[in-house]
Amino acid sequence: MSFTPYTLDPTRDLELVREVDVPPSLVFRAWTTPELLKRWFAPKPFETPEAEVDLRPGGIFRTVMRSPDGQEFDGTGCVLEVVPDQRFVWTGALGPGFRPQPAEMPFTGIIELEPTPSGGTRYRAIAVHQSEEDNRKHAEMGFVEGWGTCLDQLVEVVKAL
Numbered sequence: 001m002s003f004t005p006y007t008l009d010p011t012r013d014l015e016l017v018r019e020v021d022v023p024p025s026l027v028f029r030a031w032t033t034p035e036l037l038k039r040w041f042a043p044k045p046f047e048t049p050e051a052e053v054d055l056r057p058g059g060i061f062r063t064v065m066r067s068p069d070g071q072e073f074d075g076t077g078c079v080l081e082v083v084p085d086q087r088f089v090w091t092g093a094l095g096p097g098f099r100p101q102p103a104e105m106p107f108t109g110i111i112e113l114e115p116t117p118s119g120g121t122r123y124r125a126i127a128v129h130q131s132e133e134d135n136r137k138h139a140e141m142g143f144v145e146g147w148g149t150c151l152d153q154l155v156e157v158v159k160a161l
Helices: 022-033 034-040 132-140 145-161
Strands: 013-020 048-054 058-067 070-084 087-091 107-116 121-129
Touching: 013 132, 013 145, 022 034, 022 087, 022 107, 022 121, 022 145, 034 048, 034 145, 048 121, 058 132, 132 145
Parallel strands: none
Antiparallel strands: 013 121, 048 058, 058 070, 070 087, 087 107, 107 121
16 A cells, blocks of 8 residues: 555544455546546436546546436536555545635545455545534435445446446
8 A cells, every 4th residue: 555544533524434346446447537437426316427537636526416307516626646546535625726616515535445355445435524514414415325325336337347
């Protein structure tokens, strides 16, 4: 592992940890390839009609989620760290080029991937919030359930590659 795992603050951070039966390289590819992101990023019946990733610090990480009734949610953020097949970090608090931007509930997303002896991945997704209130709101929105569903969808997509 060429990074130090993130130390969780239980009052301001949410975490999903699971082991999946696909290798870290495919999980990383699904997180960083726009055409793959579109296929799994939103929990069904939501969809992701648009995705853009500039895979370098300061680059754009953008997804648009669409609800079944057609309402769209644009999530434009900034890539902070890229360690191929191991770690991907972005934030909604900054726009591309590290420019501060207004956000209703900004968080930083950290995806940490470790290979398992069985050839799978220990998957750790963390949402880092500015405040306990934002953390609570995100939890109440269904962070664990939603991100867990999306992880299941990600695994299904990469197994079909």
